[in-house]
Amino acid sequence: MKYAFFPGCVSKGGCPELYQSVMQVYPKLGIELEEMTTASCTGAGVLQEKDQKLGDVLNARTFALAEQRGLPIMTICSTCQGVMSQANLRLRSDPDYLAEINRLLAEEELTYRGTTNIRHFVWILLEDVGEEGIQEAVTRPLTGLRAAPFYGCYLQRPTEALGFDEQPSRAKSLETVIRLLGAEVVDFRGKSQCCGLPILTINERNSLMMVANHTLDAKTHGADVMVTPCPLCHLNLDGMQSKAAHQQSTTINLPVLHLPQLLGLAMGLDSKSLGLHRNLVSPGSVLEKVGVEF
Amino acid sequence: MQTTFRIRRFNPESQSHASYEQEYFLETEPSDTVLDGLIKIRESIDESLTLRCSCRGSICGSCGMRINGQATLACKTKVISMISEGGTLHVEPMKNMPVIKDLVTDMEGFWKKIREVQPWLQPKGPVPKGEYVASPESMDHLTGVMGCIMCGVCVSDCTVLEVDRQFLGPAALAKAYRFVADPRDGHAKTRLVQLNKSGGMWDCTRCMECVQVCPKGVGAMDRIMALRAKGMEKRVPTTCGSRHAEVFAELIRQKGVLDEPMLALRTFGMGNLPKLLSFIPTMVQAFIRGKVPKSGYFHHAIPGIRNIRRLFRRMRNQK
Numbered sequence: 001m002k003y004a005f006f007p008g009c010v011s012k013g014g015c016p017e018l019y020q021s022v023m024q025v026y027p028k029l030g031i032e033l034e035e036m037t038t039a040s041c042t043g044a045g046v047l048q049e050k051d052q053k054l055g056d057v058l059n060a061r062t063f064a065l066a067e068q069r070g071l072p073i074m075t076i077c078s079t080c081q082g083v084m085s086q087a088n089l090r091l092r093s094d095p096d097y098l099a100e101i102n103r104l105l106a107e108e109e110l111t112y113r114g115t116t117n118i119r120h121f122v123w124i125l126l127e128d129v130g131e132e133g134i135q136e137a138v139t140r141p142l143t144g145l146r147a148a149p150f151y152g153c154y155l156q157r158p159t160e161a162l163g164f165d166e167q168p169s170r171a172k173s174l175e176t177v178i179r180l181l182g183a184e185v186v187d188f189r190g191k192s193q194c195c196g197l198p199i200l201t202i203n204e205r206n207s208l209m210m211v212a213n214h215t216l217d218a219k220t221h222g223a224d225v226m227v228t229p230c231p232l233c234h235l236n237l238d239g240m241q242s243k244a245a246h247q248q249s250t251t252i253n254l255p256v257l258h259l260p261q262l263l264g265l266a267m268g269l270d271s272k273s274l275g276l277h278r279n280l281v282s283p284g285s286v287l288e289k290v291g292v293e294f
Numbered sequence: 295m296q297t298t299f300r301i302r303r304f305n306p307e308s309q310s311h312a313s314y315e316q317e318y319f320l321e322t323e324p325s326d327t328v329l330d331g332l333i334k335i336r337e338s339i340d341e342s343l344t345l346r347c348s349c350r351g352s353i354c355g356s357c358g359m360r361i362n363g364q365a366t367l368a369c370k371t372k373v374i375s376m377i378s379e380g381g382t383l384h385v386e387p388m389k390n391m392p393v394i395k396d397l398v399t400d401m402e403g404f405w406k407k408i409r410e411v412q413p414w415l416q417p418k419g420p421v422p423k424g425e426y427v428a429s430p431e432s433m434d435h436l437t438g439v440m441g442c443i444m445c446g447v448c449v450s451d452c453t454v455l456e457v458d459r460q461f462l463g464p465a466a467l468a469k470a471y472r473f474v475a476d477p478r479d480g481h482a483k484t485r486l487v488q489l490n491k492s493g494g495m496w497d498c499t500r501c502m503e504c505v506q507v508c509p510k511g512v513g514a515m516d517r518i519m520a521l522r523a524k525g526m527e528k529r530v531p532t533t534c535g536s537r538h539a540e541v542f543a544e545l546i547r548q549k550g551v552l553d554e555p556m557l558a559l560r561t562f563g564m565g566n567l568p569k570l571l572s573f574i575p576t577m578v579q580a581f582i583r584g585k586v587p588k589s590g591y592f593h594h595a596i597p598g599i600r601n602i603r604r605l606f607r608r609m610r611n612q613k
Binding site: 009010012013014015016017019037038039040041043044045046047048049051052053054057058061082104105107108153154157158159172193194196198199201202203204205206209210213218239240242243277278279280 | 503550597
């Protein structure tokens with residue numbers, strides 16, 4: 001189980017605890033990673049607002065770099081995954097377009113043949129590590145913990161690009177992993193909706209209302225914690241939660257964990273090594289519930 | 295196949311004015327659509343069940359509703375594709391619009407927003423003697439968006455409309471694109487200036503709900519992104535949205551990766567200092583918690599950045 005690791009900008013920037021926690025958990029799951037240090041940002045859908053083809057060129061370059069190594073790509077961000085999956089679909093389904101993009105890559109002596117598979121860590125957990133592998137790694141089942149999944153739009157839509165037809169289990173991958181870790185899944189309507197981050201600088205009121213709606217809804221349904229495979233969602237749901245609560249004249253205080261942080265807790269790792277002290281909403285109540293020192 | 299239809303019902307004449315769920319047990323055929331099932335219920339079990347439908351062939355756009363948590367056309371959705379033997383189908387009216395009765399919603403707000411974007415050709419210059427001529431090549435890219443049947447499904451599941459009814463919404467914005475990008479229209483810039491305002495093209499979150507649910511492949515969000523690109527190209531007044539996209543692209547060109555603090559600083563700019571300052575408490579809290587990447591707050595360029603810059607140059611030259 002070896003992958004070309006695409007950490008994404010946010011795990012190396014605004015959410016360093018995500019990178020830190022992935023580094024802690026992956027060796028214990030039989031995964032090997034080669035980090036793609038020369039790959040660029042995917043464009044996150046923002047660059048694509050300006051120029052989709054430029055986004056496709058940059059992503060094709062990343063796919064070609066992985067192809068050269070003969071490795072599939074592992075992402076840890078729903079947005080990176082979605083943007084790359086969409087670009088890959090466009091490139092694979094139009095040979096003329098792929099040839100045009102390859103002409104641009106030729107100066108760097110790169111060619112993309114269309115063979116690179118890109119998969120999010122949560123899919124790799126289920127499809128490669130497998131249920132048995134996960135269960136073997138769990139040394140501290142999160143019994144009694146009620147966890148609300150929050151996917152991030154691009155890990156749910158569009159399903160065609162994300163391969164949901166070939167791998168139907170991807171639609172509920174997060175719930176499956178939460179259950180395998182021994183925690184209870186809290187279902188709520190907003191789990192597949194937008195966290196609001198893309199419009200934080202454009203329409204802060206709407207963005208924060210989305211944060212408040214999702215976190216309050218999860219809490220109302222009994223969640224102790226929210227868990228997300230998307231660091232961009234984390235930036236808003238965790239980072240902006242207190243501001244969102246202030247806007248709604250309420251208190252929320254729902255800890256939001258990155259998926260590898262939750263996984264690490266179930267694997268017996270301590271809170272510091274998982275970077276839990278870096279989460280802005282204190283995860284103290286979660287740690288107390290699973291019997292880990294903060 | 296034994297099927298349970300769990301339908302959200304609402305009768306405006308009831309005293310409680312509250313909606314409720316009602317279950318109907320029905321034998322469905324493998325060829326039955328959800329609409330077939332609902333009509334069977336209305337004809338053989340409960341004639342008070344109210345729904346809107348007409349063509350039964352995904353053309354008229356009348357039977358938009360939410361089936362198992364997602365908006366779609368009931369006439370295009372096979373029961374067998376949604377549930378297995380003995381399963382329960384959840385049917386609700388569309389969201390983001392008032393319910394008139396049971397599965398019938400009030401589309402007046404929908405049409406008002408469509409009218410707001412002036413969905414008719416506004417050519418410039420002298421009127422031609424014959425038709426306004428456009429080459430097939432210049433119209434090809436509009437085929438998808440012209441396939442919109444105004445069913446309201448995208449509006450129902452729009453996550454922005456859920457928190458802000460002032461947002462124009464995916465259907466009206468896709469319709470606006472249809473005219474902005476029409477080679478015969480002479481008012482693209484005026485239209486884009488209107489769409490640039492609050493509640494317009496920059497308020498979309500890019501969540502892809504509208505792309506996923508559209509029964510006709512219109513891809514409303516993709517049209518909204520195309521409107522943004524056209525707005526930047528035609529230099530309509532900058533907004534936080536357009537600056538965000540411009541700065542984002544420039545940072546990738548410079549460093550290969552995103553530099554979040556720089557993105558925030560340059561998106562708001564010194565002209566919007568109060569907004570920038572309002573984020574300081576969060577930034578201070580993040581600093582105290584040690585939310586600092588190894589490389590420090592301001593990122594370095596990735597190894598081999600010259601390759602990225604060259605690709606940017608090539609693409610710019612192509613334009």
